[in-house]
Amino acid sequence: ETGVTQTPRHLVMGMTNKKSLKCEQHLGHNAMYWYKQSAKKPLELMFVYNFKEQTENNSVPSRFSPECPNSSHLFLHLHTLQPEDSALYLCASSQETGRTSHYGYTFGSGTRLTVV
Amino acid sequence: GENVEQHPSTLSVQEGDSAVIKCTYSDSASNYFPWYKQELGKGPQLIIDIRSNVGEKKDQRIAVTLNKTAKHFSLHITETQPEDSAVYFCAALRTGANNLFFGTGTRLTVIP
Numbered sequence: 001e002t003g004v005t006q007t008p009r010h011l012v013m014g015m016t017n018k019k020s021l022k023c024e025q026h027l028g029h030n031a032m033y034w035y036k037q038s039a040k041k042p043l044e045l046m047f048v049y050n051f052k053e054q055t056e057n058n059s060v061p062s063r064f065s066p067e068c069p070n071s072s073h074l075f076l077h078l079h080t081l082q083p084e085d086s087a088l089y090l091c092a093s094s095q096e097t098g099r100t101s102h103y104g105y106t107f108g109s110g111t112r113l114t115v116v
Numbered sequence: 117g118e119n120v121e122q123h124p125s126t127l128s129v130q131e132g133d134s135a136v137i138k139c140t141y142s143d144s145a146s147n148y149f150p151w152y153k154q155e156l157g158k159g160p161q162l163i164i165d166i167r168s169n170v171g172e173k174k175d176q177r178i179a180v181t182l183n184k185t186a187k188h189f190s191l192h193i194t195e196t197q198p199e200d201s202a203v204y205f206c207a208a209l210r211t212g213a214n215n216l217f218f219g220t221g222t223r224l225t226v227i228p
Contacts, residue, residue, distance in 0.1 A: 002159065042120070043160075043205070043218040056215065090159050104150070105216060107159030 003027040006091050006108035013081065014116055021076040021111045023091030029106070031096040032074040034066060037088040037110070049074060050096055081115045088112050118143040120208050122219025129196050130227050137222045139206035140188040146208040149182060149189045150216070154203045163204075164191070196226045 004025045013019050025032065034046040048056035049068040063085075065077040074091055092105040119142040129135050141149075147168035152160035166173045166180045166189065173180050177196075182189040193200055206219040 002161070004159075006159075040220065042220050043216075045215050048215065058215075092159075104162055104165070107152075107161070109157065109159045 002106050002108065004091055004093055004106050004108035006089075006111050008111060009109065010112045010114075012114045012116060013078070015081060015083070017081075018077070018079040020078065021089055021091075021113075023074040023076075023108055025072055025074075025091075025093040025106070025108075027093055027095075027106060029093035029095045030071050031094045032068060032071070033092040033094075033105070034074065034076055035090040035092060035107075037090055043090070047076075078113075081113075083115050086113055086115045117215075118146055118208055118210070118217040120206060120217045120219045122206050122222060124222060125220065126223045126225070128225045128227060131196060131198060133196055135193045135196050135200070135224055135226075137191045137204055137206070137224070138188060139190070139208075139219050140186075141208040141217075142187065143208065143210060144184075144187065145210040146217075147211055148209045149180070150207050150209075151178075151180060151191050152205040152207065152218075154205065154221075156202075160205055193224075196224075198226050198228050200224060201226045 007022045031050045036044045045058045046060045047066040052068050067075040088110045090110045091108045094105045122139045150165035153163045154160045166182050177194050179192045203221045203223050205221050207216040209216045
């Protein structure tokens with residue numbers, strides 16, 4: 001375990017379903033991230049939360065909705081997804097300290113999402 | 117924004133040989149360059165990183181070199197072992213930003 005736990009590990013959902021991905025970090029970090037990993041593409045940043053506040057939304061479609069209730073938990077709510085949204089969704093955390101950021105990202109094992 | 121290119125996409129080496137993976141970046145303001153290893157069924161794990169105030173860093177069998185003038189950095193693995201088989205990603209980040217830009221990954225296979 002890396003200290004970042006993602007659930008579920010696998011998820012199959014229909015295009016009309018609503019589901020949520022969960023991420024929890026036990027590292028005391030203050031920044032959390034959602035990344036999308038598709039085959040033969042670079043990891044794509046989706047959302048960034050610093051101190052529970054969303055600081056970046058990387059042009060992600062509104063069918064993906066993040067939620068960060070506290071600095072230890074991060075959710076990704078999914079609704080009316082498309083088959084092309086099938087991918088590995090990775091959560092990461094880091095300790096950001098302003099000008100002197102720690103930089104080290106710790107990733108969870110991801111949720112393998114299949115949209116049918 | 118930053119653009120990170122990584123080569124090769126696949127690499128096979130005999131056990132005991134060395135492996136080299138190369139990355140280039142476009143943003144001259146980038147100053148932090150981590151390398152991640154991703155094994156099957158797991159998320160990427162940080163294995164080594166380098167900051168722009170140094171040119172080389174070594175940790176046992178792995179080393180990273182950075183050429184800021186040419187904007188490229190490389191991962192070197194010596195005395196490769198089968199457990200080194202994985203996908204390796206390079207990344208770049210600049211101070212003040214909180215978005216790591218990743219390369220497309222290199223699948224390394226170490227043949228026993």
